Amino acid sequence: MGILNMTPDSFSDGGKFNSEKSALLHAGKMMGEGASIIDIGPQSTRPKADFLTAAEEIKRLGKIISLIKSEFPELLISLDTFYAETVKFGFDEGIDIVNDISAGQFDSQMIETVLKTGLPYILMHVNPDYASMHEKIKYDDITCDVNRFLLEKADELLKTGMKDIILDPGFGFGKGITDQYKLLDESQYIGLGKFPVLIGISRKSFIYKQLGKGPNEVTEETQQLHRKVLEKGASILRVHDVAATKVAVDQFLRN
Template structure:
């Protein structure tokens, strides 16, 4: 297992603001959806979205990940126009009220990205790896923003189909390799890798991914880990998504020790404690 003090340093250029990832960062989740599995409908109006953003930032998040569309199994499918309508002025309002906040936009539509870019987003979080919109990589290059590349099945309809891979780590790295080359050729400079926990993978494969985080990606690119409230943790325990904080923080510590640079979470304060503990190791 790699020593966290000697692991490769990474930084991101977010609209000219350089983010040093030597100390891992927290991405707090802001769902604008009425149908997300654990907090659906809580923050899908401007006032509550701003209040929740304030709490996420106070608790220690530096990146706010805005999700206008739920990608849980059997979620309602929205068009880009509907996503944009749901976002409304929330991005510009957050930028105005919390200028220090970095905003990541969770969408697989390049049209939504263009809208978000004009409103002031700092990162693109595309769960589809450019597979659900052919123009996504070009749009990412045009904006010059950091791009989060996630491993996922090749179509929206098969997103959650569980595939048992011969070697999940090798499969993810093969996928990353091809997509990274494509992104670099298009001119995308900052790439963040997300192995895609919770998307079409068996519980066994996801536990193997946790054990092998240090082998995911190619050390040249920072790793984002999003395991917050995921079913591969709570289902085997017979618990609810809101009831697995202790187990989640143990797994967070495990991935941090293997070089994870960004944790995407609902419970920011708890993740913050874990990172503080990790930094003192």
């Protein structure tokens, strides 16, 4: 899953792809490098990012979803939003997956809206509201706590009739460095094998800060971690560096 941030303030590529032309070119580049899914984000969720309304997200998206679908029909498009109204817009434009960092907690209409679309839903572990989503939580056992949250939410969704659920343990959201490495080491337990698992660690600060590097300087370290989570059963890698990740995936598949 290649990341397409249509934002001026994302932490590593803000402002690079927030025009239709640059976004379309980047989507094509990522597809050529091996991405089969493009995750479009109209709003940055890094700490201290500008908060946008659904209307502002929709305005920022413009026609890029339908343009990508028209130009690259084989690509699956995931829409990264926590707003029901943005999901409705994206569905009309042709999205294939809803990627909701909020687990339905930031918009009371989100789950009902996703159900109506019938689209697959990425369910992420996060703190219960937007204001607290980056507050560090002290966990007794992060893997057990994250798993409990995800499985309880997934069970609720299954009871509503939702069928296609993907779990995301939420790296970079309210978790300390030690806990995140523990979660990586124990990622085989996420979902207990009942659901596909998405891992999104690309350019996250828990990797680069302790190394004294920047977010764009840890490609090899990130690929080492990608190989680890693939061995532990990860189904989807959400990444900025598609070409490097494709090499890691191919190496894993050959072994």
